[in-house]
Amino acid sequence: MRHLKGGPEPDKHMLRRELLAVRNGLTTDDVREAATGLAQHALQLPELAHARTVAAYVSVGSEPGTLALLDALRERGVRVLLPALLPDNDLDWGAYAGEGSLARIQHGGRMALFEPVGERLGPDAVTDADVVLLPGLAVDARGMRLGRGGGSYDRVLARLERAGARPTLVVLLYDAEVVERVPEEAHDRPVHAVVTPSGVRRFS
Numbered sequence: 001m002r003h004l005k006g007g008p009e010p011d012k013h014m015l016r017r018e019l020l021a022v023r024n025g026l027t028t029d030d031v032r033e034a035a036t037g038l039a040q041h042a043l044q045l046p047e048l049a050h051a052r053t054v055a056a057y058v059s060v061g062s063e064p065g066t067l068a069l070l071d072a073l074r075e076r077g078v079r080v081l082l083p084a085l086l087p088d089n090d091l092d093w094g095a096y097a098g099e100g101s102l103a104r105i106q107h108g109g110r111m112a113l114f115e116p117v118g119e120r121l122g123p124d125a126v127t128d129a130d131v132v133l134l135p136g137l138a139v140d141a142r143g144m145r146l147g148r149g150g151g152s153y154d155r156v157l158a159r160l161e162r163a164g165a166r167p168t169l170v171v172l173l174y175d176a177e178v179v180e181r182v183p184e185e186a187h188d189r190p191v192h193a194v195v196t197p198s199g200v201r202r203f204s
Contacts, residue, residue, distance in 0.1 A: 012183045015146060019137045019177060023062040035065025037197030038172060042069050042133075045193070045200065047168040051130035053079045055093065055156075055167070058102060058114035063135060064172045064197075070096055081125055083152070084115040090155050093125040094118050126156055127163040134191060136171045138179045143190030143203030145171050146182040157189050168192050 026034075042048060054073055059066040073080050080096040085107055094116030096102075102114040126132065134153055138146040147153055160167065169191040175198050193202045 012146065012149070015179075015182065016137055016149065019146075022176065023174070026062045031062055031065055034174060034197040035059075035068050038064050038066075038195055039069040039072055041197070041200050042170070042172070042195045043072055045131075045168075045170070045195070047131050047170075048073065048078075051078055053081065053129045054131045054133065055081045055083075055126045055129035056096070056133040057083055057135055059135075059172075060111055060113060064174055066133070066172065067099065069133075069172075071098070074098065081121070081129060082116045084120065085113060085152065086123075089150055089152050090123055091126070091152050092123055093121045095121070123155075123159065124163070127160060127165040129165075129167045131168045131170060132156070132160070134169060134171045136173060136177075138177045138182050139171050139173060139191060139194045140179050140182045141203075142181075143192065143194075144182050144184045144188055145191050154187060158187065161189070170195060172196075 048054065056066060056070055056073070058070070070080055074096060081093045082096050083091040083093055085105070086092055095118055096116055097118065101117055103117045104112050105115045106112045134145060136145045136147050170193045171191045173194055173196050175196045178194060178196065178201065190203055193200055
């Protein structure tokens with residue numbers, strides 16, 4: 001896996017801009033090919049093989065593609081939960097029932113998201129998950145994740161901690177997004193593993 005070079009404590013905003021610029025340069029073929037590799041490696045994780053419930057998300061734009069992975073999990077009989085963004089940036093959850101069960105929802109001036117159309121299960125539904133697949137822009141050698149800055153998944157992780165839930169936390173990224181170090185704040189928690197199109201890396 002490649003490493004992004006930078007100072008000992010890179011600036012979050014600058015790092016986000018740099019990573020998003022690289023993603024925005026990817027072609028549709030790049031994204032599709034990466035999604036295939038990502039799904040193959042993720043499905044080999046023992047934690048996913050034994051999971052009954054997985055909290056995941058639907059990728060948008062040039063994010064590492066997740067639909068192939070979601071469909072493969074569903075075919076295995078796994079209950080897949082997908083987020084629905086609430087007005088305060090918290091996340092509600094609904095069950096994934098195939099690509100036809102998704103609706104494209106525009107949230108103000110931000111990017112449109114694909115969300116489940118069925119019953120809303122409440123923000124606490126994520127505490128039932130055996131594995132939580134997290135979006136991100138980068139992860140570092142310690143397992144610290146850099147998100148987009150909206151804070152939605154910080155709330156999810158805090159909710160899991162309050163509930164005493166201990167799911168396996170896995171971030172899905174491109175190879176070049178495994179970096180030497182990302183800035184961290186007091187509330188940040190490391191993930192257990194990162195899956196990229198070329199493989200899996202675990203963190204202690």
